[in-house]
Amino acid sequence: MKLCILSHGHQDHEALLLRVLKERIPVELCEEGMKLSLNIDESLEKKESYRITEIDGGWQIDGSDSLGLYYGIGKLLHTAKWSDKDFAPNPPAGVISPDCSLRVIYVANHFYNWYMTAPAETIVEYMEELILWGYNALITMLPTVNAKSLDDPLITAQIGRVKKFYDTAKKYGLQILGGGGGNQTTGDLPEELRATYEYGNWTNRGFLGTNACYSKPAAVEFLKNKRRKGYENTIERFDVTFDYAMSWPYDEGGCGCKDCYPWGGNKFLDVVKDSYEILREFNPTAKYIVSTWAFDYPDDEGEYEALYKRLKEDLSFVDYLLIDSHTEYPRYPLTHEPVKPILNFPEISMWELYPWGGFGANPLPKRFQAIWDESKHIISGGEPYSEGRYEDISKIQFIGYYWDKDRDYRDIFREYINYELDIEAYDDIMEMIDCIEDNHVVVGNEGQPDLAKAERAVALAKKIDGYLSERSKNAWRWRYLYIRAILDEKRYRYYLNHNMKGADDSWLLRYCSGVFLLKDQEAQDLLAELRVLSSSLSPINVQNRHTLPPLNGCVLISDI
Numbered sequence: 001m002k003l004c005i006l007s008h009g010h011q012d013h014e015a016l017l018l019r020v021l022k023e024r025i026p027v028e029l030c031e032e033g034m035k036l037s038l039n040i041d042e043s044l045e046k047k048e049s050y051r052i053t054e055i056d057g058g059w060q061i062d063g064s065d066s067l068g069l070y071y072g073i074g075k076l077l078h079t080a081k082w083s084d085k086d087f088a089p090n091p092p093a094g095v096i097s098p099d100c101s102l103r104v105i106y107v108a109n110h111f112y113n114w115y116m117t118a119p120a121e122t123i124v125e126y127m128e129e130l131i132l133w134g135y136n137a138l139i140t141m142l143p144t145v146n147a148k149s150l151d152d153p154l155i156t157a158q159i160g161r162v163k164k165f166y167d168t169a170k171k172y173g174l175q176i177l178g179g180g181g182g183n184q185t186t187g188d189l190p191e192e193l194r195a196t197y198e199y200g201n202w203t204n205r206g207f208l209g210t211n212a213c214y215s216k217p218a219a220v221e222f223l224k225n226k227r228r229k230g231y232e233n234t235i236e237r238f239d240v241t242f243d244y245a246m247s248w249p250y251d252e253g254g255c256g257c258k259d260c261y262p263w264g265g266n267k268f269l270d271v272v273k274d275s276y277e278i279l280r281e282f283n284p285t286a287k288y289i290v291s292t293w294a295f296d297y298p299d300d301e302g303e304y305e306a307l308y309k310r311l312k313e314d315l316s317f318v319d320y321l322l323i324d325s326h327t328e329y330p331r332y333p334l335t336h337e338p339v340k341p342i343l344n345f346p347e348i349s350m351w352e353l354y355p356w357g358g359f360g361a362n363p364l365p366k367r368f369q370a371i372w373d374e375s376k377h378i379i380s381g382g383e384p385y386s387e388g389r390y391e392d393i394s395k396i397q398f399i400g401y402y403w404d405k406d407r408d409y410r411d412i413f414r415e416y417i418n419y420e421l422d423i424e425a426y427d428d429i430m431e432m433i434d435c436i437e438d439n440h441v442v443v444g445n446e447g448q449p450d451l452a453k454a455e456r457a458v459a460l461a462k463k464i465d466g467y468l469s470e471r472s473k474n475a476w477r478w479r480y481l482y483i484r485a486i487l488d489e490k491r492y493r494y495y496l497n498h499n500m501k502g503a504d505d506s507w508l509l510r511y512c513s514g515v516f517l518l519k520d521q522e523a524q525d526l527l528a529e530l531r532v533l534s535s536s537l538s539p540i541n542v543q544n545r546h547t548l549p550p551l552n553g554c555v556l557i558s559d560i
Helices: 011-022 066-078 120-133 159-172 217-238 267-282 303-311 331-335 365-378 392-403 409-420 423-444 451-467 476-497 503-511 513-517 521-534
Strands: 002-006 034-040 050-055 058-063 102-107 137-140 175-178 244-247 287-291 320-322 342-344 379-382
Touching: 002 011, 011 034, 011 066, 011 120, 034 066, 050 066, 058 066, 066 120, 066 159, 066 409, 102 120, 120 159, 120 392, 137 159, 159 175, 159 217, 217 267, 244 267, 267 287, 267 303, 303 331, 331 365, 365 379, 365 392, 365 409, 365 423, 379 392, 392 409, 392 476, 409 423, 423 451, 423 476, 423 503, 451 476, 476 503, 476 513, 476 521, 503 513, 513 521
Parallel strands: 002 034, 034 058, 102 137, 102 379, 137 175, 175 244, 244 287, 287 320, 320 342, 342 379
Antiparallel strands: 050 058
């Protein structure tokens, strides 16, 4: 396709546009080609907004700022009609602005998942794609949760790749978030300073044995020293100061001793104060976020009530609350006047059916739409939790919400399918996703799978695979969906044919159903493909227990 790109000095924008175009179609740059004019128009007053207008011989993309221009480029591409040789833009009219101000890409670089093992360049390209969809911030980390100390070889080996993630964020003007403001630390924490769990319900709150008891002065000093060292290392290793920092209560974190309990309404709030003071030593202008992950879960322990009270007293410096849950959206924030702006933290990676991502994509659009509709009136942005690429479609679902709070997932998916696969496949893919989600939710809630829906998903998957273009058919996004449909039908058929309907069998279906596939060669081939898609260093990554299918079909209880 002949194109004439008028960059007006915006070379990075032009370079990203060309990279994406050349991956899809042949491009020849020449003066007589379709014009694409890239501009910054400061008269577009709202931050990160854009406008796309038709001009003589092509299209003009105006961004209110640099990020706005990237988002305009993304919208032009995502809404165009594509062939294997060219594309025809069909953008929306008017000025488009985001409803939510903070929209965070989460690169969870730990537990030997895709982010920790794939080539850094591949992850950088994925970050660029998410920027074009409308994200404006990054949070990532060194895998300290897996380390014995800050100088562990596991940490030092990851420094170069994490620097590439931060450098990418800086290049594109993303805001950078830092975490680690809880009581979780490295494995060199002395035993006598470690948290205990005498009080409280620790269901789904997660602890690996490296949480410090904040009622012990020596543990407080240990954590403060680690935090200062962490900021020093971040500046030295990555040339990064955070725009936002965050305190995190649970998973990983928390202490259930008599003096710390209830953690989220007691000593955790002292952690918040101390962490904020240390942040100000290194960056006095950074904003502060307090997470409430797993507050009052599964039982009401008064954590939200205590937090909201102290936000009006000695925690008034807090800029945002990050609020969400493993299951339903928490009740307390929905029934009480917000004290601070609220971000959500959608659980797109790990909702039931372990290993997460171990059988392909995990779309749950109806579930997420219901949660969003209930909570959107209090939400100012968000940070979808990601363990890899298998939940890519859910990242796009939520970025659609962050730009337009009243948007429906069906409309968001129309744009996604149009760009990533083929708009002609929209109806079939939506029905296929519907069948996958219905069974996921039923089985996740310990019900019995609907084999007819699983068979329908397979029929649709094979039908779609038969008419997609070669590019779309081989795209990793489609392969994740296709594999999920095939493996679901095989697992559910085995389960039902063997009359496995007791409580123990239900557990096997949700957490160990890889064992059902050991004698199925097609399934084994698809599982091997999934391991490559989800861990690009090698076909078999035995250290990743959480997002890859188990090699022997089984999962240890200790893995969950």
